[in-house]
Amino acid sequence: xxxxxxxxxxxxxxxxxxxxxxxxxxxxxxxxxxxxxxxxxxxxxxxxxxxxxxxxxxxxxxxxxxxxxxxxxxxxxxxxxxxxxxxxxxxxxxxxxxxxxxxxxxxxxxxxxxxxxxxxxxxxxxxxxxxxxxxxxxxxxxxxxxxxxxxxxxxxxxxxxxxxxxxxxxxxxxxxxxxxxxxxxxxxxxxxxxxxxxxxxxxxxxxxxxxxxxxxxxxxxxxxxxxxxxxxxxxxxxxxxxxxxxxxxxxxxxxxxxxxxxxxxxxxxxxxxxxxxxxxx
Numbered sequence: 001x002x003x004x005x006x007x008x009x010x011x012x013x014x015x016x017x018x019x020x021x022x023x024x025x026x027x028x029x030x031x032x033x034x035x036x037x038x039x040x041x042x043x044x045x046x047x048x049x050x051x052x053x054x055x056x057x058x059x060x061x062x063x064x065x066x067x068x069x070x071x072x073x074x075x076x077x078x079x080x081x082x083x084x085x086x087x088x089x090x091x092x093x094x095x096x097x098x099x100x101x102x103x104x105x106x107x108x109x110x111x112x113x114x115x116x117x118x119x120x121x122x123x124x125x126x127x128x129x130x131x132x133x134x135x136x137x138x139x140x141x142x143x144x145x146x147x148x149x150x151x152x153x154x155x156x157x158x159x160x161x162x163x164x165x166x167x168x169x170x171x172x173x174x175x176x177x178x179x180x181x182x183x184x185x186x187x188x189x190x191x192x193x194x195x196x197x198x199x200x201x202x203x204x205x206x207x208x209x210x211x212x213x214x215x216x217x218x219x220x221x222x223x224x225x226x227x228x229x230x231x232x233x234x235x236x237x238x239x240x241x242x243x244x245x246x247x248x249x250x251x252x253x254x255x256x257x258x259x260x261x262x263x264x265x266x267x268x269x270x271x272x273x274x275x276x277x278x279x280x281x
Contacts, residue, residue, distance in 0.1 A: 008218065008221040009224050011222070013225035013232075015226055016229025017229040017230075019229070020229065020230040021245060030045075030052065032114070036263075040215070040218075041107065041213075042107045043106050043211075045166075046110055046114075046165060046213070047214040047215075048213075048214050048215045048216075048222075051214060051219055053201040054198060054201040055223060057201060060194045067191070069190075070195045074177060074180075074184075075192050077152050079199055080152050080155060081154065081156035081157075081159060082155035082158050082200045083200065084156070085158075085159030085163070086160075086162065086203055090208075093106055093163075093164070094211055111260050111263075111264045116165075117161050117172070118254070121170065122250040122251075124171045124172050124174075124175040126250045131175065132175075132179060132182070136179075139180060147180055154176045154180070159204075163204040163207070166204075169197040169200060173196065173197070174193050177193055
């Protein structure tokens with residue numbers, strides 16, 4: 001790397017800082033940042049972020065593994081649903097790219113699913129306690145087999161969301177695990193979610209790489225900033241009011257979702273299309 005853009009490094013550090021303080025997956029922060037601030041193509045932003053997340057979450061998974069704070073049955077069930085769903089989703093994306101060589105269809109799909117995933121993440125941050133209180137009694141009535149089936153279905157949904165948008169494996173996954181495994185301590189919930197995210201983001205990221213939608217140089221620069229950011233964020237996690245931080249992060253995700261949606265509508269409007277066609281003349 002002959003040149004390292006300090007703005008990318010600073011962005012990686014900022015995302016790592018927030019991830020360390022909140023535990024929310026970097027995809028919900030990094031992917032919108034790459035699209036909105038740096039103008040990276042949505043598919044490239046997703047593919048780059050997936051492999052960036054695979055690297056960062058591998059370190060987190062190793063720490064949780066050494067601390068024995070991973071519930072492996074939950075991880076295996078999630079992966080049983082997410083990995084096949086991710087592969088099928090990647091096949092669909094490849095087919096869309098073959099039909100539309102300019103990548104406009106896949107970009108619209110990524111933006112639409114990204115908006116949905118960002119809103120789901122924001123809602124899970126704001127209403128997690130209310131959701132747990134509302135559905136606690138219903139989940140408790142499920143049999144062990146029912147919990148296992150529900151976990152596989154949750155994994156499949158996460159596989160689709162993460163493969164298209166790189167968002168969902170953090171706050172959404174943790175909320176689902178809290179609902180399905182209420183007796184597990186929070187450390188094991190977080191550890192299990194991170195451990196499951198490693199193979200999912202790796203497989204989905206490699207799929208995007210095979211389609212040519214990964215910027216390896218950008219990934220390396222982001223990691224340079226994010227790794228010390230995660231360490232710093234973990235240090236400050238107990239020193240910052242959690243509720244205020246979660247609400248601020250949720251508001252940021254909602255605004256990012258709204259901005260991506262408005263840009264998508266503006267780009268697809270007939271007026272913009274006409275002006276774009278006449279621009280060269």
